[in-house]
Amino acid sequence: xxxxxNLHAGVEETDILKGINLEVKAGEVHAIMGPNxxxxxxxxxxIAGKEEFDVTQGNIYFESxxxxxxxxxxxxxxxxxxxxxxxxxxxxxxxxxFIKTAINENRKAKGLEDMPANEMxxxxxxxxxxxxxxxxxxxxxxxxxxxxxxxxxxxxFQLAMLxxxxxxxxETDSGLDIDALRVVANGVNKLKSxxxxxxxITHYQRLLDHIVPDFVHVLMDGKIVKTGTKELAxxxxxxxxxxxxxxxxAV
Amino acid sequence: MSLKDKLVSSYLxxxxxxxxxxxIHEIRNKAIKTFxxxxxxxxxxxxxxxxxxxxxxxxxxxxxxxxxxxxxxxEVKKYFLHEIDTYKIVFIDGVYNSFLxxxxxDKVDVCLMSSALSKPKYKAVVENYFNxxxxxxxxxxxxxxxxxEGAYIFIPKHREVEKPIEIINxxxxxxxxxxxxxxNLIVVEENxxxxxxxxHQSLTxxxxxxxxxxxxxxxxxxxxxFYKVQNDNNGASLIDNTFIxxxxxSNVSVHTFSFGGKLIRNNLNFYQKGxxxxxTLKGITIIExxxxxxxxxxxxxxxxxxxxxxxxxxxxxxxxxxxxxxRIIVEKEAQKTDAFQQNNNILIDDKATINSKPQLEIFxxxxxxxxxxxxxxxxxxxxxxxxxRGIRKKEAQAxxxxxxxxxxxxxxxxxxxxxxxTKLIAKKIGVNLGFNL
Ligand SMILES: Nc1ncnc2c1ncn2[C@@H]1O[C@H](COP(=O)(O)OP(=O)(O)O)[C@@H](O)[C@H]1O
Ligand SMILES: [Mg+2]
Numbered sequence: 001x002x003x004x005x006n007l008h009a010g011v012e013e014t015d016i017l018k019g020i021n022l023e024v025k026a027g028e029v030h031a032i033m034g035p036n037x038x039x040x041x042x043x044x045x046x047i048a049g050k051e052e053f054d055v056t057q058g059n060i061y062f063e064s065x066x067x068x069x070x071x072x073x074x075x076x077x078x079x080x081x082x083x084x085x086x087x088x089x090x091x092x093x094x095x096x097x098f099i100k101t102a103i104n105e106n107r108k109a110k111g112l113e114d115m116p117a118n119e120m121x122x123x124x125x126x127x128x129x130x131x132x133x134x135x136x137x138x139x140x141x142x143x144x145x146x147x148x149x150x151x152x153x154x155x156x157f158q159l160a161m162l163x164x165x166x167x168x169x170x171e172t173d174s175g176l177d178i179d180a181l182r183v184v185a186n187g188v189n190k191l192k193s194x195x196x197x198x199x200x201i202t203h204y205q206r207l208l209d210h211i212v213p214d215f216v217h218v219l220m221d222g223k224i225v226k227t228g229t230k231e232l233a234x235x236x237x238x239x240x241x242x243x244x245x246x247x248x249x250a251v
Numbered sequence: 252m253s254l255k256d257k258l259v260s261s262y263l264x265x266x267x268x269x270x271x272x273x274x275i276h277e278i279r280n281k282a283i284k285t286f287x288x289x290x291x292x293x294x295x296x297x298x299x300x301x302x303x304x305x306x307x308x309x310x311x312x313x314x315x316x317x318x319x320x321x322x323x324x325x326e327v328k329k330y331f332l333h334e335i336d337t338y339k340i341v342f343i344d345g346v347y348n349s350f351l352x353x354x355x356x357d358k359v360d361v362c363l364m365s366s367a368l369s370k371p372k373y374k375a376v377v378e379n380y381f382n383x384x385x386x387x388x389x390x391x392x393x394x395x396x397x398x399x400e401g402a403y404i405f406i407p408k409h410r411e412v413e414k415p416i417e418i419i420n421x422x423x424x425x426x427x428x429x430x431x432x433x434x435n436l437i438v439v440e441e442n443x444x445x446x447x448x449x450x451h452q453s454l455t456x457x458x459x460x461x462x463x464x465x466x467x468x469x470x471x472x473x474x475x476x477f478y479k480v481q482n483d484n485n486g487a488s489l490i491d492n493t494f495i496x497x498x499x500x501s502n503v504s505v506h507t508f509s510f511g512g513k514l515i516r517n518n519l520n521f522y523q524k525g526x527x528x529x530x531t532l533k534g535i536t537i538i539e540x541x542x543x544x545x546x547x548x549x550x551x552x553x554x555x556x557x558x559x560x561x562x563x564x565x566x567x568x569x570x571x572x573x574x575x576x577x578r579i580i581v582e583k584e585a586q587k588t589d590a591f592q593q594n595n596n597i598l599i600d601d602k603a604t605i606n607s608k609p610q611l612e613i614f615x616x617x618x619x620x621x622x623x624x625x626x627x628x629x630x631x632x633x634x635x636x637x638x639x640r641g642i643r644k645k646e647a648q649a650x651x652x653x654x655x656x657x658x659x660x661x662x663x664x665x666x667x668x669x670x671x672x673t674k675l676i677a678k679k680i681g682v683n684l685g686f687n688l
Contacts, residue, residue, distance in 0.1 A: 048639045052631065072638035073647075081639070088636040092657025093650055101650065102640040109641065158640065 001026050001063060001197050002047070002166055008057035009046045016042045018222035019058070024166070027194035031208055031233060032201045034219035035241050040201045041085050043219070044170045048082040049075045062166070077109040079165030083155040083172050085201075090142040095154060096124060098142045099161050106162065127160040130187050148175025156184050160191060167191075168199045173207040185210030205237040218244055254308045254430075255290050259283065261314050262396055269399065275368060278382050282395035289389040301574045301606045302516055302545045307488045310458045312430035314397075316344045320423045322454065324351060330419060330452050334667045337448075338416040340402045344423055345431045347400060351419075361416055364401035364434050376405060380438055384466050384494040384522060391492045391518075394464040398434035401463075406443040406473075415446040415665055420463075422487065424455025435465040439473040446665060450480045453487040465493045469501040471525065476664055477505045482675060483512040485540070492518045499525030506663060507534040508672055509544045510679050520549040521559065523585075528557040535656045535672075536565040536573055537679045545574035552585040552615075561592040564656045567603035577622070578610040585615050592622040597629060597655060599648075629655075649680040 002024040009017040016039050024030050032040055046053050047060060049072035060067050067075055090098070104114045115123075128138060131153050143151050152172050159167055169188070173181055188211055192198065200211055208216075208230060216233045218226040220241065225248040226232065236244075252260075262283045270276050291308050292299040320343050331339065338361045341351040347363055354362045360373075367373040368381075382398075385391050402418045422429055431451075439445055453459045469475050481489060489512055495503055509515050521530045536544045550559040565573045575594045596605045609622040629651045637647035653676060663669040 045635075048635075050635050052635075071644065072635060073641050073643050076639055076641035084636060084639075088630070088633045090633060090636075090651070090654050092654040098640075098650075101646070102637075102642055105643060105646060106641040162640065 003061040004047075004058070005061075006058035007043075007046070007055065007060065009042065009053045009055045011053060015056070016053070016222055017046065020222070020224055022217065022224065024197045024199060026165075026197055028215070029192070029198045029200065029211060029213045031213035031216045031230075032199060032219055033203065033216060033233065033236055038219045039222045040219055041170055044082055044168045044199075044201060047075075047168060048072055048080060073105070073109075076162075076164075077106055081159055081162055081164035081167045083152075083159055083167065083169045085170040085174070087143045087151045087155055089144045089146075091144045093142050094139050095142055095157075096138045099124065099158060102158070103161060123161065127157055130160060130190070131157050132183050133157060149177065149180050152176055153180060153184060156187055160187060163191065165196050166199070167196070168201070170201045171203065172200070173202055173204060181207065182210065205233050208233050220245065220248065254310075254312065255287075258314065258393065259287050265315075265397060270368065274378065275381065279396045279398070282387070282392040285387050285392040286389050286396060292389060298547060298576070301572070302514070302543065304514075307460055307514060310428040310460065312428045312458070312460060313426040314430050316346070316426055316429065319346050320344050320425050321348065321350070322421060322423060327351070327421060327452070327454070330421075330450060332415065332417060332448060332665070332667055332671065335665075336414050338412075338414060339419065340416070341419045341421065342400065342433065343421045344425065344429060345400060345420070345433070359407065359410055359412055360403060360405040361412075362403050364403045364436060365399060367403040367436065368399070373403070376438060377436075380466065380468055381436060382466070384468065384496045385464055385492070386494065386520070390462055390490055391464055394432045394434055394462050394492065397432050398464070401434040402437070403435070404437040404445065404447070406439045406445050408440045409442045410440075411444040412446070415448055415668075418447065418449045420451045420461065422451075422453035422457075422459040424453060424457040424459075426457070428458035429460070431459065431461045431463070433461070433463045435463070437465065437467045437475070439467070439469050439475050441471045442473060443470070444474045446476045446478075448478045448480065448665075448668065451483055451487065451489055453484045456484050456486040459483075459487040461487070461489045463489070463491050465491070467493070467495040467503065469495065469497045469503050471498045472500040473498075474502040475504070477503070478663070478665075478668060479505065479507045479517075480672070481508060481512055481515055482510040485511070485513050485542070487512050488514040490516045490518070494520045494522070495530070496522050496524055497528045497530065500527045501525065502529045502531075504531035504533070504662065506659070507546070508675070509534065509536040509538065510675055511538065512542065512544075514543045516545045516547065518547050520551070522551045523553050523557045523559070526554045526556045528554070530557075530559040531662065532559070532561040532563075533659045533662060534563040535659050535676070536563070536567075537652070537656070537676060538566075538571040538573070539568040540571060541569070542571045543573075544571075545576070547574070547576045549578045549580070550590065552579070552581040552588045552590060555584060555586045555588070557585065558589040559591065561594075562659055563594045564659055565594070565596040565605055566599065566652050566656065567596065567605055568599040570600075570602045572603070573605040575605070575607040575624070576610065577608070579612070579620065579622075581613040581615050581618050581620065583614045586617045588615060588618040588620070590618070590620045594624045595655070596624075596626045597652065598626065599629075649677070652680055653677070
């Protein structure tokens with residue numbers, strides 16, 4: 001589904017990603033771990049099409065198509081979704097109106113009519129319930145004054161509404177308490193199928209107890225320095241990242 | 252002949268048949284002299300530095316249309332707030348149109364300036380209020396000299412007008428170029444309440460130059476909500492001179508929605524002549540092409556314990572130009588004043604410009620005064636966020652522009668008007684916001 005080959009990207013003079021290779025197949029869950037500032041969010045943003053970053057080398061293929069030239073919304077229409085580490089506050093636009101707009105924009109891109117209002121409402125209610133969000137929440141301005149946990153829950157609500165092929169969750173677990181984490185993780189698991197894929201960016205093992213990864217990658221200084229299975233996540237939790245740094249140096 | 256000369260000489264003919272021997276006639280004579288001495292303002296004057304009337308006053312305007320023009324209701328229905336019941340005072344090319352209007356004399360007066368100026372029963376009110384708060388600058392004076400028609404609204408003590416009042420000035424375009432000078436007088440007595448919507452609408456692209464003057468007197472504990480909808484054709488220019496006098500405990504809000512027209516200048520003046528007065532000035536400006544909108548506000552805090560809130564948002568595309576000049580005067584006696592002013596702007600295109608200038612003149616020592624002004628572009632991170640949800644760039648821009656302007660809409664107290672303005676904004680931005688409000 002997603003193939004990243006020798007990806008180099010950065011801003012102006014600084015390289016942030018320095019040769020990333022990654023392949024994610026349908027039905028798989030990948031975890032990306034790594035110290036702060038190693039380039040995890042940058043990788044997520046580059047996949048989603050953020051123009052601020054220049055791709056200087058390498059390619060990103062989504063379903064065998066090179067997506068380098070596609071705008072973020074075109075990538076979204078193809079089925080790429082990014083749950084933001086820091087969701088943006090947009091006053092004056094309610095969660096409901098925002099998601100309606102997003103859904104209908106995606107439908108328009110596929111040549112479909114707007115979703116009938118009652119169908120939309122039903123779907124919104126259903127998904128909101130799934131993440132234990134109350135009605136009042138839906139009429140509030142998007143992310144404005146939301147707690148960290150509410151913002152993340154709202155991201156996953158959008159994920160559920162848009163039902164993408166590839167979901168990239170950037171530190172969705174930070175700011176969530178144990179109960180919220182369980183609710184969110186259960187929701188994500190319900191959405192999982194053999195047709196879609198999930199990339200989970202996290203610092204902590206605890207999310208991976210709920211969303212179990214097939215592969216764990218360690219990103220350091222813009223490169224994937226180690227790939228393993230879910231056991232690697234336990235090891236990282238226990239031993240930190242220094243030993244990997246040493247290992248990488250030795251190679 | 253220059254427009255100024257034409258006006259001055261027309262006045263000689265005009266004064267022959269209007270209110271000779273009344274005190275108003277003296278006011279007119281004085282006003283035309285003021286105009287004759289100062290002429291149209293030029294960019295040399297500090298207050299007109301960024302707004303030039305040159306391209307407007309060069310037209311050869313018809314000053315007194317010869318025949319009465321009419322329009323079909325179905326042609327102009329969309330300009331009315333027809334979803335709800337309203338009083339309506341409608342003028343076509345400056346002439347009152349009874350067919351489209353709905354006036355009243357039942358407990359309140361919602362009628363015509365021409366009646367007020369000529370009928371004995373209004374004499375006392377007119378003597379008390381007419382031209383009592385209007386300044387004697389050249390454009391206001393020009394209007395005063397020719398003041399003849401407009402809206403006259405009188406709300407007696409303790410009355411709450413049960414439905415909004417619409418004042419609509421249509422220009423048919425039957426004249427190649429038309430000068431209009433509506434004159435409105437609004438008196439809201441103690442404890443009374445009224446909501447007013449004002450609109451100038453030309454029905455063709457022909458040149459229309461409106462120089463309007465509105466005087467509003469808000470007596471003790473009264474409340475007035477005034478909404479100005481400025482979404483005119485590109486041939487139409489408007490100079491709106493509004494003067495508001497507020498007494499103890501009164502609440503007056505003026506919302507100005509400027510979405511179209513060739514040139515708009517809003518001279519909005521508040522005089523707080525009592526304690527515990529609250530004044531609200533809000534505006535949304537969204538313009539493009541070569542359109543020009545200039546907000547020139549004055550809040551004069553004269554008495555202690557009063558508040559004023561100004562919040563103006565501007566979105567400028569194309570070669571459009573904006574001006575915000577917000578003057579706040581806090582006089583020596585006006586202790587405990589709380590004055591707030593905010594002006595935020597977004598420039599969509601490189602060629603659009605905005606000149607924003609707060610002017611604070613504070614002579615009292617115990618006051619709270621804050622002001623802020625920003626000029627920027629749309630937030631890139633927010634754009635990216637919306638785009639990752641599949642929202643196209645143009646629609647995302649629109650959503651952010653709407654978000655930017657929306658808090659000004661929150662204080663609009665007529666839901667149907669709020670919905671209407673929202674739609675106008677959506678249309679103006681050229682997108683379907685995709686949601687019902
Ligand atoms: N827009 C930017 N401009 C300059 N440097 C950036 C920008 N975005 C990220 N960086 C830098 O790139 C590095 C990786 O950042 P990021 O991808 O956010 O790391 P992570 O998500 O792994 O914590 C950091 O050193 C960060 O300072
Ligand atoms: Mg990050």
